[in-house]
Amino acid sequence: MPTATKKTASRNTAPGKAAPRKRPATKTATAPAVTARAKQSSKAAGPKAALKTFDADALWALARVGAPSLSPDGAQAVVPVTRFDMEKNRGATSLWLLSTLGGDPRPLTSAGEKDGQPRWSPQGDLVAFIARRDQEGDKDEAPQLYLIPPDGGEARRVTRMPFGVEAFKWFPDGKRLAFVSWVDPALRGQAAQAERRKAEKDRKDSAYVTEEGFYRFWDHALPMGRVPHLHVVDLDSGKVRDLFEGTDYELSRAEPDADSFDISPDGRRIVFSFDPNTPKTLEHRNALAEIEVRSGRAQVLLREPAWDFVAPVYSHAGQHIAFIACHQGLKHTMPQQLAVLDTHGHWAVLSEDWDQEVAAPLRWDEDDLGVLFCAEERGRRHLYRFDVKTLHAFPLCEGGHVGAFALEAGTLVVLHDSASFPPRLSVVDREGDAQDQVLHRIESFNDAALSTLAFGAVEERWYEGALGEPVQMWLYYPPGFDPKKKAKAPLMHLIHGGPHTAMGDSWHWRWNHQAMASAGYVVACVNYHGSSSFGNRFADSITGRWGELELEDVERATDLLLQQPWADPKRVFATGGSYGGYMVAWMNGHVPAGRYQAYVCHAGCYDWTAMFANDAYLWHAKELGTAYWKDPAKVASQSPIGYAQHFNTPTLVIHGQLDYRVPDAQGLAYYNTLKAQGIAARLVWFPDENHWVMKPRNSKLWYGEFFDWLKRHDGAGAGGKRRRG
Numbered sequence: 001m002p003t004a005t006k007k008t009a010s011r012n013t014a015p016g017k018a019a020p021r022k023r024p025a026t027k028t029a030t031a032p033a034v035t036a037r038a039k040q041s042s043k044a045a046g047p048k049a050a051l052k053t054f055d056a057d058a059l060w061a062l063a064r065v066g067a068p069s070l071s072p073d074g075a076q077a078v079v080p081v082t083r084f085d086m087e088k089n090r091g092a093t094s095l096w097l098l099s100t101l102g103g104d105p106r107p108l109t110s111a112g113e114k115d116g117q118p119r120w121s122p123q124g125d126l127v128a129f130i131a132r133r134d135q136e137g138d139k140d141e142a143p144q145l146y147l148i149p150p151d152g153g154e155a156r157r158v159t160r161m162p163f164g165v166e167a168f169k170w171f172p173d174g175k176r177l178a179f180v181s182w183v184d185p186a187l188r189g190q191a192a193q194a195e196r197r198k199a200e201k202d203r204k205d206s207a208y209v210t211e212e213g214f215y216r217f218w219d220h221a222l223p224m225g226r227v228p229h230l231h232v233v234d235l236d237s238g239k240v241r242d243l244f245e246g247t248d249y250e251l252s253r254a255e256p257d258a259d260s261f262d263i264s265p266d267g268r269r270i271v272f273s274f275d276p277n278t279p280k281t282l283e284h285r286n287a288l289a290e291i292e293v294r295s296g297r298a299q300v301l302l303r304e305p306a307w308d309f310v311a312p313v314y315s316h317a318g319q320h321i322a323f324i325a326c327h328q329g330l331k332h333t334m335p336q337q338l339a340v341l342d343t344h345g346h347w348a349v350l351s352e353d354w355d356q357e358v359a360a361p362l363r364w365d366e367d368d369l370g371v372l373f374c375a376e377e378r379g380r381r382h383l384y385r386f387d388v389k390t391l392h393a394f395p396l397c398e399g400g401h402v403g404a405f406a407l408e409a410g411t412l413v414v415l416h417d418s419a420s421f422p423p424r425l426s427v428v429d430r431e432g433d434a435q436d437q438v439l440h441r442i443e444s445f446n447d448a449a450l451s452t453l454a455f456g457a458v459e460e461r462w463y464e465g466a467l468g469e470p471v472q473m474w475l476y477y478p479p480g481f482d483p484k485k486k487a488k489a490p491l492m493h494l495i496h497g498g499p500h501t502a503m504g505d506s507w508h509w510r511w512n513h514q515a516m517a518s519a520g521y522v523v524a525c526v527n528y529h530g531s532s533s534f535g536n537r538f539a540d541s542i543t544g545r546w547g548e549l550e551l552e553d554v555e556r557a558t559d560l561l562l563q564q565p566w567a568d569p570k571r572v573f574a575t576g577g578s579y580g581g582y583m584v585a586w587m588n589g590h591v592p593a594g595r596y597q598a599y600v601c602h603a604g605c606y607d608w609t610a611m612f613a614n615d616a617y618l619w620h621a622k623e624l625g626t627a628y629w630k631d632p633a634k635v636a637s638q639s640p641i642g643y644a645q646h647f648n649t650p651t652l653v654i655h656g657q658l659d660y661r662v663p664d665a666q667g668l669a670y671y672n673t674l675k676a677q678g679i680a681a682r683l684v685w686f687p688d689e690n691h692w693v694m695k696p697r698n699s700k701l702w703y704g705e706f707f708d709w710l711k712r713h714d715g716a717g718a719g720g721k722r723r724r725g
């Protein structure tokens, strides 16, 4: 399994359409030198050892490999690796060094610390990373920047930012770092910020008071009165300068990361994306500005009210800036496109004729004639090189799912996963023909564990969905599934969120398809109308009529699957998270009793009017086609709450209190409504989880509750009847 040389997923062709364009097959080659660690472990597993069931424990026992950074010569990669301890209910991230030529991995920092976002210095002599450490009795109150030589030694703390460090990049001279920290924009100097930090800490009252339109995000309140500024630290002196001090500039308040700015190759300028509007909202369109590092003078490079501009990166020659442009003024679902700005202020969208969404980060190829980025395509995610002259996108590495990449001195490394293996690192062989794409594995952190586990087959299917249009569905089968066997198999829809996301041949740490299939279910993931990766028309098709086409797509899939001889009509379930949770609540109000034996609704959207309490309240109004005060009936007609009188199916409702994307009142209102009507329902409410369940023990409980609920309603009883809770 871990060193598979072929794709696990088979595919059929979209009905009424030409076969998907021919693309190179991905092959995975064994790394030039297999590590001793991998050798030992596969020996321990033994060729005939019985394979174990892939369950929550096995899922959490796997190492989680993060995005790589390459040494300037491309010979080594540094990566964060997180391991969890179910017993202790926590994880630890440490940094590992991997040779891109083959060889044993080497720990750079020791486990027990949360060391993240490693970046190799341009000279190759240091690795910088962000950590919160207790070093020689000196404990960080917030994450700080650290440096460590790649050949070992102690890590050195380089910042003591009162409010911590979020993200950073190296200056080309290797002597400075640019980084993000949230500060009070009214104050000057680090001492004043430190005072402010103390005042925040000593505060005895606790109210959050604001006049901002954007004040909470995902699972946290934004700092009151503080905003993200770009800073520079000089590594020799430790001196820190706030580049935005005394200006109105700030980076995005929605988790500003290292993609929101870039340093010019001569180190003199920094380009960044910012929201030029006041007050800020999550829905504003960003502009691009550039700051001269020495003088601190900033100027707006590009601002177009109808466009959102993010993720700028300089070309190697410094003559061009590639960035992501999204024409939201035209339509809020417009795709993110690749654009380039030159030194004369001319800019152009390059990927206009390419019906795929460009994802950050962007990276100029070494010849400055192409830009590398990842993009989804029909339930997969590939790494592309977009040629800026021919405007042609060429896949450099096909997923599965390519999550991240790094390029240095001709060495291209990808972090990629599939339905059958978690994220792993490989070197992409760029020599030769793409038809014969070869990946060289450079680590084997999970190979031993995976070799002891049973995984089922994965299949891509196309069928005629709503509007008579082709719809893609992925089927994950239980290990050893034999369609010819007499015993019937239960069927489970796993409905994705978004709605503008997609499920496919990828690994999922929270809703793991294989873990669900391993429990005996044939898991169906329908990429319903509205899903991303099938072009803008498909994504936009549900605007103003949420629920309608998606339901038809799911229902048609159920019809199709129930025709299979192996399908057990008494054990049909639908589960989903977030927008997928919305879908199962919608199904409860629209599908006749008995069709599905039970639902699981995780963090589901239930009432689009009350959803105005969430952090993205302006976004769903656009998706629904109106705001509730303008056309309450239209909003109600797209809300499951409007169909409560038709609810009929037992439902497990799960929600986290720290969920600001879909506030837990949504789940509680749904649960209370089911209870009030005497419909079987169970609530799993986490006081310490957000939109996702992130803690090992909570996740294990989640899987247990999930499967118990389906088992309890698996058709032996009164399918279709209302059941008393």
Ligand SMILES: CSCC[C@H](NC=O)C(=O)N[C@@H](Cc1ccccc1)C(=O)O
Binding pocket: 282, 496, 497, 498, 499, 500, 501, 577, 578, 579, 580, 605, 614, 616, 619, 620, 661, 662
């Ligand atoms: C700028 S907000 C993006 C919302 C995002 N959708 C992506 O397609 C999302 O978080 N979706 C939630 C569900 C949701 C839908 C509408 C409003 C709030 C939440 C999800 O499914 O994860």
